[in-house]
Amino acid sequence: MFFEIIGEIEEIETIAIGGRIRDIMRIQKLYGPGRWRKLKGFANVKLQTGNIRKAELHWYEAHGFGRKKMKIKRFLD
Amino acid sequence: MGNQKENHKFVLCVENKDCEDLEKRKIYQILPDHDAEKEGYLRVIDESGEDYLYPQSYFTLVHLPREAQEALQVSK
Numbered sequence: 044m045f046f047e048i049i050g051e052i053e054e055i056e057t058i059a060i061g062g063r064i065r066d067i068m069r070i071q072k073l074y075g076p077g078r079w080r081k082l083k084g085f086a087n088v089k090l091q092t093g094n095i096r097k098a099e100l101h102w103y104e105a106h107g108f109g110r111k112k113m114k115i116k117r118f119l120d
Numbered sequence: 121m122g123n124q125k126e127n128h129k130f131v132l133c134v135e136n137k138d139c140e141d142l143e144k145r146k147i148y149q150i151l152p153d154h155d156a157e158k159e160g161y162l163r164v165i166d167e168s169g170e171d172y173l174y175p176q177s178y179f180t181l182v183h184l185p186r187e188a189q190e191a192l193q194v195s196k
Contacts, residue, residue, distance in 0.1 A: 044138045045175045065139075066168040073140065090159055091175060101172070112140055114166075115173040118155055 045091055046115060052084035052100060070103055070111070077105030086113065096120060123196035128189050131162065139174060141166040147182060150194065 059081040061067065068080050081103055088098045099116040129150045136142040142164070151171050153163035161173040184192070 045178075065170065069167065069176055090124065090161070091177075094159060098173075099170070100172075112168075115161070117153075117173070118159070 044113070045060070046098075047089040048100070048113070049087040049089055049095060052086040055082055055084035056082050057081070064103070074105070074108055074111060079103055080107045083116070085119065102117060128193070130182050130184050130189070130192070131164065132182050133178060134180055135175075135178040137178075138164075139178070140167065141168050141172070142174065143167065145193065147184075148179070150179075 057080050058067070061079060064070065064079060064081045067070060067079060071077070082102065083099060083101050086101055087095050087107045088100075089095050096116050097120040100113055101116050102113040103111045122190045129152075131150055132149050133142050133144050133146050134149060136144050142148070151163040151165065153161075153173070156163055156173050157176070160176050162176050162179060163171045164174050164179070165171045165176070
């Protein structure tokens with residue numbers, strides 16, 4: 044991965060569920076059907092440069108699939 | 121007023137390691153994010169239709185004629 048999460052992801056909250064997820068069709072095609080949720084949270088991430096920044100992260104989860112498509116939405120600090 | 125079109129920036133994806141929402145040899149629109157650029161990242165509207173940060177090294181900047189830019193905007 045092009046960044047590494049340092050420590051725990053904090054303040055996790057669901058931002059969309061099922062059909063409310065913009066690209067739900069792609070998610071289901073890639074990973075299979077499930078009760079997919081899109082979540083966000085905040086964590087320190089180690090970048091390719093070696094710098095550590097606090098970032099807002101977005102990803103998808105469904106029961107039995109774990110965290111998928113972890114992405115950086117923005118840097119916060 | 122109104123006759124100045126916004127000049128959108130586009131990049132060509134040349135690497136998509138660990139990025140399921142990017143496709144190689146495909147053009148993506150980028151949005152300005154100076155803070156991210158200082159860290160070597162670009163804000164890219166990816167296959168999910170939302171903008172996220174990706175390594176600059178995964179892209180090369182392309183200059184598209186205005187007609188092509190408009191066509192890409194319409195196709196979103």
